[in-house]
Every structure is written in structure tokens, then in C-alpha cells.
Amino acid sequence: MNFEFSAAEQDFINEVRAFIHEQAQLPDAADVMAPDRDTDSMLSDTPARRRFNREMAARGYLGMSWPAQFGGSDKDGIYEYLLNEELARVGAPLIGKGVGIIGKSLIRHGSDKLKAEFLPQIRHAEIEFALGYSEPSAGSDLASLKTKAEKSGDGWLINGQKTWNTSAHFADWYWLAVRTDPTAAKHKGISVFLVPMSHPGITVRAIETLGEHRTNQVFLDNVWVHDDYLVGELNKGWVYICEALDLERFSIYTISPVEAKLELMWDYVKTETRDGGPLSALPAVRRVMAQLTAQVETAKMLQRRVIDSACQGGVPAVEAAMFKLYMTVLTQRMANTMIDILGPRGLLHKSSADAPTHGKWEWAYRATALDTIGAGTSEIQKNIIARRGLGLPYVN
Ligand SMILES: Cc1cc2nc3c(=O)[nH]c(=O)nc-3n(C[C@H](O)[C@H](O)[C@H](O)COP(=O)(O)OP(=O)(O)OC[C@H]3O[C@@H](n4cnc5c(N)ncnc54)[C@H](O)[C@@H]3O)c2cc1C
Structure with a gap:
């Protein structure tokens, strides 16, 4: 090894x-x-x-x-x-969604026309994408999405509402999941289209999140798109979405910022003092810092398994779920720990001159919560590990 x-x-x-x-x-x-x-x-x-x-x-x-x-x-x-x-x-x-998610999905499933139109633009960084999956009543249970596309001439007429769509306010194209067969079982009547965000029937409204990141609601009113912009086969969208989500889970979550955060934590406890002695001399601080150090190393090894599986040519579903679950809960734990170590001042926002480390940890405390939700919540990652990894039965 x-x-x-x-x-x-x-x-x-x-x-x-x-x-x-x-x-x-x-x-x-x-x-x-x-x-x-x-x-x-x-x-x-x-x-x-x-x-x-x-x-x-x-x-x-x-x-x-x-x-x-x-x-x-x-x-x-x-x-x-x-x-x-x-x-x-x-x-x-x-390198993001274009290369890692849309490009790879198009290479696997896209028509020659879509490959010819989009792959060069992605490679030359000419276009940005938003992922249009979640809806107000379809998040974890994404297959119950209601945004519908109805046949209209040589294209499709799309109506519905999406939510939490990151980058929709600046994206050029929309990777959009819609229901194309309302009579089929819910996983079987979904298709994916590529839609220009500049379409006049698309309205984007901001949602400001806990972590000060903007995401968006998107309304689609009579958005017409030509047959050519259907990705892969009609009503096979669920397969493409699941694959794309697996790709997203490991192409977006990286370990180096977590290692950098751990270093910052070590620097802080080694240089700051409490009650006349260094923080790093306190047993409680030493214990938690040692635990976090081992956990960051564990996260790194889980990530290497994802990369190894991906490099063998597969889509690393279970490995990516384990890594995403472990990593996002770990970064939340690190922020919580640092807030505890900093004491009450740790809760000060960066706008306060007294905020230690310029409010980094107060912000991290809020922002890391989002990572446990986006690209599938922690509970959904556990379901993937249980069902796909361990073969446990589906429980509704
Ligand atoms: C920062 C951020 C960016 C995002 N970006 C995008 C984006 O670009 N495009 C997009 O389409 N979506 C995006 N999302 C949406 C995200 O994918 C959903 O929020 C997520 O899938 C959860 O769906 P929900 O919010 O509807 O919560 P729900 O599905 O309603 O879940 C509510 C709670 O119930 C739990 N739960 C639900 N089902 C189960 C189950 N079967 N077993 C156990 N527990 C369960 C969940 O874990 C959660 O705790 C983003 C979200 C965030 C926070």
C-alpha cells in the first residue's frame, strides 16, 4: 500500500x-x-x-x-x-460543476449535438451552470419533484418552481430535472434538460443563507426548450441525477481547507494563554485537539478511497457518501470546538473589533451547517451507506 x-x-x-x-x-x-x-x-x-x-x-x-x-x-x-x-x-x-458534473454526465450520456455544443465551452471556461433539482416539497425525496415538461411541437414546455439553486443568479445554463411522464412511477418519469438561464420565462430570486452565501429560488413559466436539449434518454433522468450527485459529492468537497483549519486551531491553542498558562497545557484542550487531528487524518483516508474508486473509472457512490458525511460533520465539530475554546468572545461577528481571529470561527459555526445539507443531507448519506453499501432493506 x-x-x-x-x-x-x-x-x-x-x-x-x-x-x-x-x-x-x-x-x-x-x-x-x-x-x-x-x-x-x-x-x-x-x-x-x-x-x-x-x-x-x-x-x-x-x-x-x-x-x-x-x-x-x-x-x-x-x-x-x-x-x-x-x-x-x-x-x-x-474546477466545479461544468467539468466535474455536467461535462462528465454529457460524455457518458449526452447526444453528439450536446457534446459538440457544451464540452468545448466548458473546457474553455466560457459558461457556468446551475443545478435545478430541489423544489419546495422535493429535497431529500427528490424523485417526488413536480416541475413538469409537456410535449409542445418539437420541444417541451416547462412550468414549475425550484429552490436552493446555487449559482442560478449568474449561471448561463440550467441543468434541470423535470417530470416528463406524470403517469409513470416517480423515479421513472423524470428527465434532464439543459435550458438557457436567459430564457424570459425564468425568474430568479435570492435566498440568503445562514452562512452568508446566496442561493436561489427559480420560477419557470412556460419555458420552451427544443428536443435537442434533452440529456440522454427521455424518462431516464433519475439515473443521470443520481450519478451526477455522486460526482458532486466528491468533486466539491475538499480536504485541504480542513487541514488548514486544523493548523489554525493548533496555532491558536499553542500561542494563546488562559489563567496564566498556555491553552495547549489544558487537558481538555489537548484531548479534543488530538481527537480532531486523528479525525482529519481519517477524513483524508476516506477521501483517498473515493479518489481511488473514481480513478478506476467508476462513480464512487458509497465511498463518496461516507466521505461527505464524515467530512461535513467533522468541520462542524471543529467549528463547535473552536467556539468552546474561544469562550463567549468566540461568538462575536467579524464586524466587531473584539472578534477573535476576525470572526472566522463564528462564521464557520454557521456556514458548516449548510455543508451537512447541500448535495444530500447527512441522513441521506447514511441511507446510501446502509442500502447501497451494506445492503440493508429500504425502510420508508
Ligand atoms: C447551501 C446549499 C446549496 C444547495 N444547492 C443546491 C443546488 O444548487 N441545486 C439544488 O437543486 N438543490 C440545492 N440545495 C438543496 C439541497 O439539496 C436540499 O436542501 C437537500 O437535499 C435537503 O432537502 P430539503 O431542504 O427539502 O430538506 P428535506 O428533504 O425536507 O429534509 C428535512 C430533514 O429531514 C431529513 N430527512 C428527509 N428524508 C429523510 C429520510 N428518508 N431518512 C432520514 N431523514 C430524512 C433530512 O435529513 C433533513 O434533516 C442546496 C442546499 C443548501 C443548503
Whole structure:
């Protein structure tokens, strides 16, 4: 068993670090890299972020694991993992939904027309996507979604409402799950379409979240889309959505910001004092810090299993569920622990001059709650592990 990266992989890590260092010297660097707020760059849009993404495209970093026939470099998925980890470490935009979710799904299931239209635009960082799954009464039980598409000429007329759609306020295209056969069993009557967000029948309204990230409600009124924009086969959407969710669970969650947070915690307890002695001398602090250190290492190993399975060519459903569950609960635990260690002042918002560590942990305490919900809640990850991993029976 070898947990080390190969020489070629290490060279790639060094290359990416050099790229990031170069980018960090540019005048707009602060708009692209936000190490304190590790998920910001994925959830907001700025000219600097788009420029950074185009720069990544120019370096050939987008679509590295795609087959060469679709403009990729036929590289192992591990390179995308290594790239994302380095980007996440400095809070820079990850390679994200376009490459990791929509691109990979289109390569597996898309028509030649969709591949020809979208894959080059994704690779060149020309377009952004939003995922339109959740609805006001369909989240965990996504298969009960009601947004409907009815046949209309050589296309489909879509009506309904989506919610919690991240990036919908700046995305160019919508990866949209709709019901195309209301008479079929609920998992069997769903299809996925690609819809331009600029369609006049689409209205986007902001939802501000606990973690200060914007997500959105999206209303679809008589949105007509041509047959060509159906992804894969009609009424097979559930299969594509499940695959895409598995891809999302491991292409979006990275470990390097968690390691960076642990380092910050260690720095704090080693340098701060309480009652005349260093915090790190207190048994309760030592115990919890040792536990967290072991748990971060465990999360890293769970992630390596996901990457290993993905590199063998599969969609790592159970491994990704374990990693997502463990990682998101761990980051929440780290924030809770740090709030305990900081004491009452730890609850101060960053706008207060007295807020320790510029309010980072107060923010993390709120923001990490969201990670346990997005891309499938912790309970749903447990269901995946129980049913798909352990073969336990389905209990409604
Ligand atoms: C920050 C963020 C970003 C998001 N981005 C997107 C996006 O881009 N696109 C999109 O479509 N959606 C997005 N979502 C929505 C997300 O996928 C849903 O919120 C999530 O799937 C839960 O659905 P729900 O909110 O309807 O809660 P519900 O499904 O109503 O769940 C409520 C509670 O019941 C529990 N529960 C439900 N069913 C079961 C069960 N069978 N067994 C045990 N417990 C259960 C849940 O775990 C949860 O605790 C985002 C959410 C967040 C928080």
C-alpha cells in the first residue's frame, strides 16, 4: 500500500502551486482567493473569478480527465483531485460543476449535438451552470419533484418552481430535472434538460443563507426548450441525477481547507494563554485537539478511497457518501470546538473589533451547517451507506 503521490503527480502539484503563486501576485487576487472563507469562490461570480477560470482553461486544467476525443487530456482523475485540493487550500475557484458534473454526465450520456455544443465551452471556461433539482416539497425525496415538461411541437414546455439553486443568479445554463411522464412511477418519469438561464420565462430570486452565501429560488413559466436539449434518454433522468450527485459529492468537497483549519486551531491553542498558562497545557484542550487531528487524518483516508474508486473509472457512490458525511460533520465539530475554546468572545461577528481571529470561527459555526445539507443531507448519506453499501432493506 502506498499513500504517497508519484513523481509525476508531485510535479503536477508543484506546477499548480507555481500557477497559484503567480496568480496571487495579480491586482485582483483578493477577489479570486479567499483562504478565510473556503467556499465563497464557488458561490459568487466576479470578473476576476471568470478571468481566473479562463486562465485555468488556458493551462489545460479543465477537462484533464476527459477522453482526448472530447478535448480532454485522458489523464487520471487524480490530477483533478490534486488541482482542486491546491485551489481549495487558498480559497480559489474549484474546477466545479461544468467539468466535474455536467461535462462528465454529457460524455457518458449526452447526444453528439450536446457534446459538440457544451464540452468545448466548458473546457474553455466560457459558461457556468446551475443545478435545478430541489423544489419546495422535493429535497431529500427528490424523485417526488413536480416541475413538469409537456410535449409542445418539437420541444417541451416547462412550468414549475425550484429552490436552493446555487449559482442560478449568474449561471448561463440550467441543468434541470423535470417530470416528463406524470403517469409513470416517480423515479421513472423524470428527465434532464439543459435550458438557457436567459430564457424570459425564468425568474430568479435570492435566498440568503445562514452562512452568508446566496442561493436561489427559480420560477419557470412556460419555458420552451427544443428536443435537442434533452440529456440522454427521455424518462431516464433519475439515473443521470443520481450519478451526477455522486460526482458532486466528491468533486466539491475538499480536504485541504480542513487541514488548514486544523493548523489554525493548533496555532491558536499553542500561542494563546488562559489563567496564566498556555491553552495547549489544558487537558481538555489537548484531548479534543488530538481527537480532531486523528479525525482529519481519517477524513483524508476516506477521501483517498473515493479518489481511488473514481480513478478506476467508476462513480464512487458509497465511498463518496461516507466521505461527505464524515467530512461535513467533522468541520462542524471543529467549528463547535473552536467556539468552546474561544469562550463567549468566540461568538462575536467579524464586524466587531473584539472578534477573535476576525470572526472566522463564528462564521464557520454557521456556514458548516449548510455543508451537512447541500448535495444530500447527512441522513441521506447514511441511507446510501446502509442500502447501497451494506445492503440493508429500504425502510420508508
Ligand atoms: C447551501 C446549499 C446549496 C444547495 N444547492 C443546491 C443546488 O444548487 N441545486 C439544488 O437543486 N438543490 C440545492 N440545495 C438543496 C439541497 O439539496 C436540499 O436542501 C437537500 O437535499 C435537503 O432537502 P430539503 O431542504 O427539502 O430538506 P428535506 O428533504 O425536507 O429534509 C428535512 C430533514 O429531514 C431529513 N430527512 C428527509 N428524508 C429523510 C429520510 N428518508 N431518512 C432520514 N431523514 C430524512 C433530512 O435529513 C433533513 O434533516 C442546496 C442546499 C443548501 C443548503
